[in-house]
Amino acid sequence: MNFLEERILKDGVVKPGNVLKVDSFLNHQMDIALMDQMGEEFRRRFADKKVTKVLTIESSGIAIACSVAREFGVPVVFAKKSKSINLDGDMYVAQVESFTHKNVNNVIVAKKFLSADDHVLIIDDFLANGCALQGLISITESAGATVAGLGIAIEKGFQIGGRVIRNLGYDLESLAIVESMDADTGTVVFREQ
Amino acid sequence: MNFLEERILKDGVVKPGNVLKVDSFLNHQMDIALMDQMGEEFRRRFADKKVTKVLTIESSGIAIACSVAREFGVPVVFAKKSKSINLDGDMYVAQVESFTHKNVNNVIVAKKFLSADDHVLIIDDFLANGCALQGLISITESAGATVAGLGIAIEKGFQIGGRVIRNLGYDLESLAIVESMDADTGTVVFREQ
Numbered sequence: 001m002n003f004l005e006e007r008i009l010k011d012g013v014v015k016p017g018n019v020l021k022v023d024s025f026l027n028h029q030m031d032i033a034l035m036d037q038m039g040e041e042f043r044r045r046f047a048d049k050k051v052t053k054v055l056t057i058e059s060s061g062i063a064i065a066c067s068v069a070r071e072f073g074v075p076v077v078f079a080k081k082s083k084s085i086n087l088d089g090d091m092y093v094a095q096v097e098s099f100t101h102k103n104v105n106n107v108i109v110a111k112k113f114l115s116a117d118d119h120v121l122i123i124d125d126f127l128a129n130g131c132a133l134q135g136l137i138s139i140t141e142s143a144g145a146t147v148a149g150l151g152i153a154i155e156k157g158f159q160i161g162g163r164v165i166r167n168l169g170y171d172l173e174s175l176a177i178v179e180s181m182d183a184d185t186g187t188v189v190f191r192e193q
Numbered sequence: 194m195n196f197l198e199e200r201i202l203k204d205g206v207v208k209p210g211n212v213l214k215v216d217s218f219l220n221h222q223m224d225i226a227l228m229d230q231m232g233e234e235f236r237r238r239f240a241d242k243k244v245t246k247v248l249t250i251e252s253s254g255i256a257i258a259c260s261v262a263r264e265f266g267v268p269v270v271f272a273k274k275s276k277s278i279n280l281d282g283d284m285y286v287a288q289v290e291s292f293t294h295k296n297v298n299n300v301i302v303a304k305k306f307l308s309a310d311d312h313v314l315i316i317d318d319f320l321a322n323g324c325a326l327q328g329l330i331s332i333t334e335s336a337g338a339t340v341a342g343l344g345i346a347i348e349k350g351f352q353i354g355g356r357v358i359r360n361l362g363y364d365l366e367s368l369a370i371v372e373s374m375d376a377d378t379g380t381v382v383f384r385e386q
Contacts, residue, residue, distance in 0.1 A: 032268065110222075
């Protein structure tokens with residue numbers, strides 16, 4: 001069991017409806033030492049990849065992305081979820097459905113921040129149905145850039161997202177893959193990796 | 194002139210309507226070395242303060258907040274802009290008007306992440322009319338916690354926010370205070386500090 005799986009068992013809370021609450025250390029309150037440990041682990045897992053940019057999506061992917069980008073010595077670009085009047089000029093846009101918020105967002109990256117020369121490591125905190133990651137992959141490939149890999153903190157292995165992205169041939173690394181959860185007993189079972 | 198003012202002159206773009214675009218290094222693409230330099234500078238400026246938590250608001254404050262929190266060895270809490278179904282239980286709520294997006298958001302922090310024992314350093318990327326900061330101050334004080342200080346990357350000194358917050362007696366430190374901008378000439382004038 002790795003450091004993130006241990007932390008999930010210690011501080012995560014299972015709620016009805018297959019909701020895993022990790023808001024005390026990952027996506028509302030954030031433990032910076034844990035973020036840095038994830039950054040180091042992703043650096044190790046993608047050590048053979050050329051990475052020129054880390055791409056994530058607001059908001060809870062940003063902290064992890066910063067720790068990863070520090071390890072690789074590259075910038076972070078975070079995709080925005082709605083059109084801001086401060087974003088001018090040409091943008092890459094993808095539509096992303098949110099499982100949590102039950103809505104559809106336009107996800108936007110300014111074209112000037114991704115080029116055909118970029119090797120992009122895509123980072124996010126959660127992977128469930130994979131809509132957010134598919135949007136980030138679509139934006140990366142619209143730019144003619146290369147998807148170097150995808151790094152996720154917590155994957156819900158019982159949802160389809162991870163399988164689809166691996167089937168498409170992408171190098172997807174999830175630090176913790178939840179196979180099943182039980183809100184009554186508070187149990188979380190992880191996939192052996 | 195400090196490192197952030199120099200960077201604004203080098204890579205910032207002045208747009209009509211007193212818009213300063215810093216999206217190539219601060220709030221869309223993010224230079225992690227710059228974030229860390231800001232973290233060190235806020236550590237220096239608030240060296241005499243007890244800090245137990247860094248509080249920011251999604252999304253573009255998160256990266257700076259993480260670098261500040263690493264310096265102080267404390268967690269980050271980021272306020273969320275809309276009620277998520279993953280946020281249960283009691284929350285502190287403040288209403289915040291966005292100058293950029295021209296709308297009003299509920300800004301939310303789960304009560305369990307702020308207590309009367311906390312000394313909170315509030316961090317954000319921009320300060321203009323001060324609505325976001327006022328919301329974060331309101332939430333901190335609703336928790337009975339102490340506002341240790343407020344650290345801003347870029348303050349628009351020609352708008353009212355900074356003056357109001359300083360008049361209220363808070364220790365507000367802005368790394369760059371823009372006195373005036375001219376979109377025609379691209380000029381940015383900083384306040385002497």
